[in-house]
Amino acid sequence: MNPYRYLKALAWSGPVLLVGTILCWGVLGQNIPPYSTALEAEALAALVREQALSIRIGMVLQMPLSVFYFVWGVVISKVMQTLERDNDVLSTLQLWGAGFTTLVLVIPCAAWLTVAYRPDIMEPRMLQMFHDFGWFFFDVAYSLTTMQFLAIGICFLSDEREEPLVAGWVCWFVMFVGVSFALLSLMPLVYDGPFSRAGLLNYWVEFTLFFLMMLVFSIALFKAINKLEAERHAAQSSA
Amino acid sequence: MPPSPRPEAHPAGNPRRRTRTPAIWIFLALDCASFGLFFQVFMVERLDQAALFDASARQLDARLGFANACILITSSWLVAWATRTGMAGRVAEARRLLWTALAVGALFGVVKIWEYAEKISEGITVAANDFFVFYFALTGLHLLHYLAGMVLLAILATGPARAGDAAENLARYKVWLTGGGLYWHMVDLLWIFIFSLLYLVGA
Numbered sequence: 061m062n063p064y065r066y067l068k069a070l071a072w073s074g075p076v077l078l079v080g081t082i083l084c085w086g087v088l089g090q091n092i093p094p095y096s097t098a099l100e101a102e103a104l105a106a107l108v109r110e111q112a113l114s115i116r117i118g119m120v121l122q123m124p125l126s127v128f129y130f131v132w133g134v135v136i137s138k139v140m141q142t143l144e145r146d147n148d149v150l151s152t153l154q155l156w157g158a159g160f161t162t163l164v165l166v167i168p169c170a171a172w173l174t175v176a177y178r179p180d181i182m183e184p185r186m187l188q189m190f191h192d193f194g195w196f197f198f199d200v201a202y203s204l205t206t207m208q209f210l211a212i213g214i215c216f217l218s219d220e221r222e223e224p225l226v227a228g229w230v231c232w233f234v235m236f237v238g239v240s241f242a243l244l245s246l247m248p249l250v251y252d253g254p255f256s257r258a259g260l261l262n263y264w265v266e267f268t269l270f271f272l273m274m275l276v277f278s279i280a281l282f283k284a285i286n287k288l289e290a291e292r293h294a295a296q297s298s299a
Numbered sequence: 300m301p302p303s304p305r306p307e308a309h310p311a312g313n314p315r316r317r318t319r320t321p322a323i324w325i326f327l328a329l330d331c332a333s334f335g336l337f338f339q340v341f342m343v344e345r346l347d348q349a350a351l352f353d354a355s356a357r358q359l360d361a362r363l364g365f366a367n368a369c370i371l372i373t374s375s376w377l378v379a380w381a382t383r384t385g386m387a388g389r390v391a392e393a394r395r396l397l398w399t400a401l402a403v404g405a406l407f408g409v410v411k412i413w414e415y416a417e418k419i420s421e422g423i424t425v426a427a428n429d430f431f432v433f434y435f436a437l438t439g440l441h442l443l444h445y446l447a448g449m450v451l452l453a454i455l456a457t458g459p460a461r462a463g464d465a466a467e468n469l470a471r472y473k474v475w476l477t478g479g480g481l482y483w484h485m486v487d488l489l490w491i492f493i494f495s496l497l498y499l500v501g502a
Contacts, residue, residue: 064436228322
């Protein structure tokens, strides 16, 4: 019996999602950087009309791609379960957090797809409303991801190996990124400046942190799976 | 969801570590860097709207900000004392000091709630102007850090775990005591910067 079969292959879902999201949601979806919140409805509608096809292709690709986040979450849970002793509450919280975050990566894309579907005949204020809805869902539902990141950090910090599966600094970094999302609560309260959805703090800093976390933790996850496999082989050899 | 079959958490022959460097340093460094960035953004925004920021700063009560600085410094001093005592193995004394630090620290929350209520009753909210966006953002984020710190202090004040190996529990407790103490000092330090930037500059 090999409890780690498929894990390493499925762990690639994290890096694949990371690159795919930057290309589909970011570049094609016109979200690097996103349209300013300060734009009037007519100005926003004009920009969306201009880039409608690109946005549509980006969102159509991003929606199915987002399932990779859930796959990544399942792999993380399986690795976390090797550390859990008394119960599996942390890996369960992580898994549900990953599942709900997947929805956060899917549903707003449907809103932005709606916006780009018939922008020529859509009333600008209606278009602005759907566009705003997408962003509120995308940004302000952060607690689902924060829960996931805290569960990851706490679980891997409990590892008592001399050389832990995931380094302590990675755990604290993941938890820091999760907690830093609290700043997104200010996004619906302002229309411009650093806390707006296209602003320095709530866009550039927060999204950079999220993508950096995915990169750092993907590497840590591969290393953890390698360590588990090495331990298993060592145990089998000595048996 | 039932737990799935899994291998042993700690395979035989894998040495368990009794102490570890408090990796919380990375969290603290990132947190301080984030606040450092917030302070820089605040100062840049301030350059554009100096008159508005000065007038708004005068609407804050610097005495309340100062009182909170004194409260956190006192609480931080008690935690430092508790850490030193705990590291020397005098856990009961460390716990008493932590409870005292917690009681003193609770006053910060009381003053903060008083201040927020006062501002809101005067019609000053996050939507008032750009200064108050920063005021509520920075003090609100700091308040979240403070609340997490209070929970951490309360956990530490209950002492090391009782079940299992006492020596191992004490070693682990010392690590968390150091980490928790460092975190609380950071909460204190951040408030001193927030107090200076929001309450004093321009007032």
